[in-house]
Every structure is written in structure tokens, then in C-alpha cells.
Amino acid sequence: MTLTRTHIRRGTLLAALLALLCSAFLVQTGKADAADFPDCPAGQFCLYDGSGGTGTRVDVAEGTKAERDAGTILSVKNNTGMWACMYGKAEYGGGLQTVKPGNGDEYVTDGTRWVVGSYKLVPTRALCFTGYERCQDGQVCTFAERNGRGAMTVHAPATDAATQNHGNSYxxxxxxxxxxxxxxxxxxxxxNPDYTGTWDGGAYGAYVVLRGQSVTVPSPFTGTFRSHELVNGTSECQ
Structure with a gap:
């Protein structure tokens, strides 16, 4: 009986010690998680030049739409209700990583840094894949990448004295x-730069983009535009 009681007591003590150790481990893990990005205020997208929310912090308020000079970014915390779009190049170009509301992210993995070239905050993740919103009312805007991403060029309408067409040589x-x-x-x-020309030996005439429309230009037109004109009806295209 004594051996049985001793065995039970030792088992109970062992179980208690294991429970205590597990409890201590869980508390420590929780504290470590809570310590990540502890200084990022609510409603802010916080960018750090060190990993794990360390180093100098730059705050971007929720609702900010303009592109920002990224500088050195090694970690971020998104304490806003918006999605953060992180791009590998300036002007929303290059590779893309997204950070959903409430999440953080690291840009150094196994010693390899993913360079952040630009970023923006948007209401939905789908808007990370476009950059058309930079084009202002009354402008013709062209972009170096698909879906309005990459370097943007604004072509302001101007009357050509010789042809009376509205457009700019690119x-x-x-x-x-x-x-x-x-x-x-x-x-x-x-x-052609003088508002003329066709593609594929005349098989294709002017490439038309209707008022208010945006488009990723398909082949064989991609990268070939040298001028444009603005018209009231598509039949007016040369």
C-alpha cells in the first residue's frame, strides 16, 4: 500500500510540475509575441529600418494614398483597417507583397533582403495590383508596366498647328x-510621331481607348505608341 501511495504521489507531483512548466512556456511565448512592434500606434502603418519592429520607425496614417519614398524597410506592422501594398520598385513597379490589416511582415529572410521600392495603403487587396489612380482627371497617362503600374508619363493635350490634331509625340x-x-x-x-501609321502592314489602324477607360495594351501594340490625338468620335481617328 505504501508503495502504491508513493507512486501515486510521485505521479501527481510530476503531472503538476509538467503543468507548471507548460504554463510558464505558454506565458513566455505570449509575451514574446506581444513584444513584436509594441510601439506601432492604432490607425498607423509602421515601417522600421530594423527587423522585428526595431530601429527607426516611420508612421503612415490610414487613408494615405500617395506613393512614398521607401528608404530602408526591413519590417512593417499594419495597424490600419486597410491593405498595405509593398512593391519591389518605385512607382508601384516590380514584385508585390501585401500585408493585411493587423498583420506584420519581415523583409529579411535567412540573411536575404527583399527590397521595398514603394508602397501604398488601399481599401482592398485587389487595388494593390493596379496604379491607375495616380492619373488625374483630364489627363492621358501611360505606364511602363501592366495595369497602371511602374513609371507613369502624363501627356497633356496640345493643339498641333499643322494638323490641328490634339496629341503629343512620345x-x-x-x-x-x-x-x-x-x-x-x-x-x-x-x-508614328506625326499622328499617322498602321500596324502589321495596314491590318491595324489607330489603337483606340475610349473616354474614361483604362487598358493593358495587347500585342502587337505594346510599347509602340509614338503619338496620340483626342477625338469626339472614333471615326475621326486617322
């Missing part, structure tokens, strides 16, 4: 991949 350095026509007129694109 020059060979501008190769639009996507377009937003945020004007009240239709937009006719041409492969």
Missing part, C-alpha cells in the same frame, strides 16, 4: 504598356 524612350484615358474624348494612338 519619343522612342516612352514605351507604354498600359494606358488610362481620363479625358472626356476618345483617344487614338499611332506608331
Amino acid at each position: 519619343g522612342p524612350e516612352v514605351a507604354p504598356v498600359s494606358v488610362f484615358n481620363r479625358t472626356a474624348k476618345h483617344l487614338c494612338f499611332y506608331p
